[in-house]
Amino acid sequence: SYEVTQPLAVSVALGQTATIACEGANIERKNVHWYQQRPGQAPVLIIYRDIKRPSGIPERFSGSNSGNTAALTISGVQVADEAKYYCQVWDSRAVFGGGTQVTVL
Amino acid sequence: QVQLQESGPGVVKPSQTLSLTCGVSGDSISNLDYYWSWIRQPPGKGLEWIGYIYRTGITHYNPSLKSRVTMSVDTSNNHFSLTVNSVTAADTAVYYCGSATADIDYVDVWGNGTSVTVSS
Numbered sequence: 001s002y003e004v005t006q007p008l009a010v011s012v013a014l015g016q017t018a019t020i021a022c023e024g025a026n027i028e029r030k031n032v033h034w035y036q037q038r039p040g041q042a043p044v045l046i047i048y049r050d051i052k053r054p055s056g057i058p059e060r061f062s063g064s065n066s067g068n069t070a071a072l073t074i075s076g077v078q079v080a081d082e083a084k085y086y087c088q089v090w091d092s093r094a095v096f097g098g099g100t101q102v103t104v105l
Numbered sequence: 106q107v108q109l110q111e112s113g114p115g116v117v118k119p120s121q122t123l124s125l126t127c128g129v130s131g132d133s134i135s136n137l138d139y140y141w142s143w144i145r146q147p148p149g150k151g152l153e154w155i156g157y158i159y160r161t162g163i164t165h166y167n168p169s170l171k172s173r174v175t176m177s178v179d180t181s182n183n184h185f186s187l188t189v190n191s192v193t194a195a196d197t198a199v200y201y202c203g204s205a206t207a208d209i210d211y212v213d214v215w216g217n218g219t220s221v222t223v224s225s
Contacts, residue, residue, distance in 0.1 A: 033211040035152075042201055042215040043144075043152065054213060086152055090210035093167050094144075094154035 002091035009101045012077045020100045022070040022087030030089040032070040034063060037099075038083045046085075047072060079104050107131040107139075109202050109216035116222050117196075123189040123221055127202030134160055134180050140205040141178065141185045142212050145198040153198075157205065158185055192223045 004024040012018035022032060032050050035043035045054055047063040050070065060075045074081055082104045087097040113125035127141070134141075143155040156166035158176040166174050173190045189196055199220050203212035 031210060042218050043212075044215070045211060045213045048208070048211050048213070088152075088211060093156075093165070094142075094210070094212075096152040096154065099151045 002089065002095055004087055004089055004095060004097040006085075006087060006097035006100045008098070009103065011103045011105055012074075013105045014079065015076055018074040018077050018081070018102055020072045020074075020085050020087075020102070022072070022097050023068055024070075024089065025068060027068055027070050027089065028066050030065075030091070032063065032065050033088045034061075034072045035086045035088065036081075036083045037086065043086065074102070077102075077104055107137065107204060107206075107214060109204065109214060111200060111202050111216045111219035113200070113219055113221065115220060116224055117192050118225050119193055119223055120191055123187075123192050123196060123223075125187045125200055125202075125219065125221070126184050127186070127216060128184045129204075130183075134178060134183050134185070137204075137206075140209050141176075142203040142205060143176065143187045144201045144203060144212065146201070146218075147195075147198045155187065155200075157209075194223050197221065197223045 034047035036046045037043040046057050046061050050065040051063045062073045064071050084099045084101050086099045108130045110128045117123045140157040142157040158164045164176050175188045178185045199218040201218045202216040204214045
């Protein structure tokens, strides 16, 4: 079955750029979606179909997908962006990555 | 946009059946061309997709849970439900209901989640 892998943690200085990778075999052939989950809260969809942002999601969140790696980029990181981020693809069922904890320094 | 709210017992005994309901507000399930989903998250762990149901009753379950899971839709009460049979401690999790309102392959509306503990 298809698997996607994320780093456990990413640290970034306030105002800098954070990039979170989501790796999977030929993942560029799949649509990748990203969710943000703050502690004690439900996940929120922040990127869908690789690059699209739902209404209300700040422009500092962007996505890409090429080869075996998809990525979520957070530009100008804010304290509010400290959260866990999950990538997800569809492979006859929804498959989630293990999640990446983003810490703002 | 619809809003979702899970409800159910906080504790279930091992080997028994877990039953959860997701109330839909903001519109009628009968009017909506959405896929109604369940996702769970064990304590301190990641997200696991359980499955979805369409308003017509068509279902699609995670193969890892398929033998123990049933989903249903109640259009008259505007909610959808999840049952998990023969629960064990491994079923302890926060259970989220969600909806895929635009495309089938991602969840864009989530409930707040309900915590379920399997314990005697």
